[in-house]
Amino acid sequence: MKKMFKTMSVLLLALGIVSIASAAGSKEAAKETAAAPEKVVVNAMAYGDNSNQEGVNWVRIVESFEKENPNIEIKYEMLYDEAYHQKVVARLASGDVPDVAYMGADARWGAPWKEAGQQYDMKSLIDPEMYNLDLIPPMGPNGEIYEVPLGTSNITTVLFTNEALIKSLGFDIPKTYEDLVAMVPAAKKAGLDVVSIDGADGWAWGSCYMSAIIARLSGDAHWVSKAVAGQNKFTDQVFVDSLAMISRMVEDGVISKKSVLVDYGTNASNYSNKKALFMVQGQWAAGGIENPEVAENTLLLAWPKLPGEKTEMSGSVAAAIQVGYGITKQGASDPAVRDAAMKFINYFYSEPETIQRLRDGAIIAPILKNYTLPEDLPIISKRKVELAKTAKNTDVIDAFLSGAANDALNAGMQKIASGQATPEEVAAEVEKLLRK
Amino acid sequence: MYDFKAVLGKVVSYVIFISWALITVLPLVWMFYSSFKSNEELTRDIYALPHDLVFNYNDEYVVISPSLNLSYPYDPETDKRPRLIIESATISPTRRLMVYYLLKENLPETIAGLKPGDTLKLYELPPKIRRSISWRTFWFNYSSSFLRGGLGYKFINSLVYASFSTFLIIVFGTMIGFAIAKMPFKKISAFVMSIIGLGYLISINSVIIPLFLMLSKVHLTDTHLGIILVYTAFGLPLSVLLSTQFIRDLPGSLIESAYVDGASTLRAFYSIILPMTVPVIITISIISALGIWNEFLLVLVLASSELTKSLPVGVYSFSSLTSTQLGWQLAALVLATAPAMLVYFSFQKRLTEGVVGGAIKG
């Protein structure tokens, strides 16, 4: 027994030492390159992961940028999802502020930077020859621009429509809500869902569903921002009615009761395996439709005409400012770093890279001034551009509503869908939490 | 009379244990064989046996042209040999997840001459290439979760955390235990003991916020050192308690003879005490290493980069960010459980005793 213990501990220690040494070795190597004089070092926080396209692209872009600009070093830390948000907070808290970071202007992507006073107005740095300034929306109270959006406004309420599947059941593209209801019996018989939504994710209800409904029913594209500012109340009848649409859709069988158990991945694979006629998600989900045949047959639509909707908002979709890379106050404090950072950002947004992002389905349309759409762009991406051109844009809820009130709304909609709360109760709770 | 009650007791006992064993084994079996299924198969039928990744002889491949979103396994700058780039049209088509870069010099002319958009079947390729692709298709979920999820590195991280922290826990713990049990200064010892004993009530979870704030102040978040230090500190109470009890029970005469000569205290500790405390050291190592191996919250909060994440956190974040790739997730779960099960079944008796020993004496 003694022997086993000894060998085991020696083995463990040896393994440990080897791995720490290799980790230290890679860090050491990184330091050596940094030691070369007169090099401008830009500290960046990148968004991505080895396992996704965003991450792979970032690494490749940095490598080729550094090759072309030997006097600039992009020192980055790449993280994804919750880990990214956590690290942002940790680094800001310890005063280790990056020069360039992936950020946004809303409650989730902008709040920590705003809280730390690290937002920096990039307006003077953005080249109007390269970027189409009309496509970059204002992000601060005085029209400040804190980051360069990856693309044009991010449509969050797309109704992905499997045209072939609908036709095979003997239906046409729905024009009204009643058309959707009419499909329910046939779909049920074929063992299909009508509209699939990833209801286990609270945010999907707010961003991908309710943001469209409230604008339709109120006839006001900015109902949500006005409500957060105090001009409307979430207890107003029109918002309660919008919430009641959820229970109506569940009762009509348009949205299935089990939705609240379906998460993001299951939703996408259900749709792409022809288990649902429609899918509700943001435009980015177009890239996640695995089955090429389904992707080809997919139309990107706005919700059809809903009962009680105001005509001025028919065909509208909700859209939010795209996130992207921005320079922090820290990064802007040193002109050399600031210019190097902007140079890198311009490289990152260059035409070929932007077109590639378009191809990957990551963005809707470039914010660049001059670009040519490639002929062989996947058809689903072309349809996306089409939707962006034609549909009227409305507020996305969580771009304005944040914290406890937003959480309560998202959870409240899940409760309504599963029959655990009434629209009135949810509306009252949101209003109460918001005004607290 | 045959004892009816005894029979009934036996039957009930068997029912309980057999169903318990089934509840334990069946999910693990399902997880294991499903990890060899493609995403589409998992959506189609959750119980069917793997097929697509296994029987891939007839798989169709599409020739694609080079583009920015391909990650080349060679350096396209220096290696200019002509290649045929093909992507599977069966497994995750058009996602650039299963792409092969075939050297044209190894291909028959009919295939080497194919243009982007053309298709070919796997069996049309030369046998050597076909076998290699077939094999890689079979392991698709595993190689993807291993490489893309970086699980190999995270596995090593977990080993580093468990081994280094356990080592320090034992060194510091037995040193303090020795001092308390066999040295004078009983009053100080009682005081030290009571402070450390209180630590038994505190878990990492209950002070995670101050830990995060403190460690970010001194830039120790997201470092191996920071995480090892925290594990070490929180492992000490158990280690000190167990080793003090154990060393106290060792024959005093043996140590005193060595201890009279003050200069060699360290050597006495090293050469006399430590070898005698091996049983308790094993107990401490098992409990500490096991706890650290499975710990989650500390690494979730402190580690954010791929370089410092441990296996549980890696598997968790991998499962949330690749949630569309169910097959990869299941493979990651298998990769994370298999080593633990291997260790468990090989050292079962020892491990069980260790855990019990710690719980009872503690």
Next chain:
Amino acid sequence: MTKRTKKQLLIYLGFVGPGLLVYLFIVAYPVFYSLWLSFTDYNPNKGGAWNFVGLLQYKTMLTDPYFYHSLKNNIIVVLVSVFGQIPIGFILAYILYRKLVKAERFFQSMVFLPQFLSTIVIGILWKRLFSADGPVSRIIQLVSHDPSAQFTMMLSPKTIMYPIGFALIWMYTGFYMIIFLANLQKMNTNMIEAAKIDGASETQIFVKVILPLLSGAIAVSTILAIAGSLRGFDLIFAMTTQGLQRNNAMVLPIFMYQTAFQNYSNSMRFAYGSAISNAIDVISVALISLSNLIGKKLNAGEEF
């Protein structure tokens, strides 16, 4: 102080010092830090100034419906542990001890196995098993011949603790089983033999002889169960999706984690989170003392 004791003191400190320093810095100091933090509005991300705000965080906590909701769930978890895992573990241990089943080593290792698997991995696996159209739903569909049937217990706050309680029992019962088994095997069989000779029945032996002998093990198990359940984070975290589901199943540690590390819009998130984790500690000490008290009372009753 003589030169010799001085030297001895130095050696003593050399042995105690390193470990103690690490311990004081990383375990003891944060306890006070946490206490101090909960009375302020400190947020290093916001300039790092701190103001004394008195009991504000605790007041917020006591008016927060999520606090009571998490507390309720946490108490359910404690009850499942104390009145589920421990008795079941005891029964399993007893069956093994009385050798009522063959292949006892196999069964023992099966029940104990989950201990060695990462809680997170197990949590993710159970989440998969319980998901919409997942393996468990498929079984329900096959049995009920209704292709749209689902396992819906993970949906409602009223039922979500059942599948979670099930997973908790499956996960941790083995631990208590092994503790009881070890204690049973250690037990002096003479007393049982003596009782048998006196003509005592199985039940009498069990109640009068075996249970009292194991009271120590039961007490230790209870303390471990209470402390473990109040701090338990991993399994429920991994089994639920962020949003309604996790909120429905929320226990205090998850409430604390979400408050401090995910609610970026609350500038007092760290201070409020500390107040919650201090509350967890207070509750855990209170429950442990209570169970000790009850244990003593029961033991005292048995003296007669």
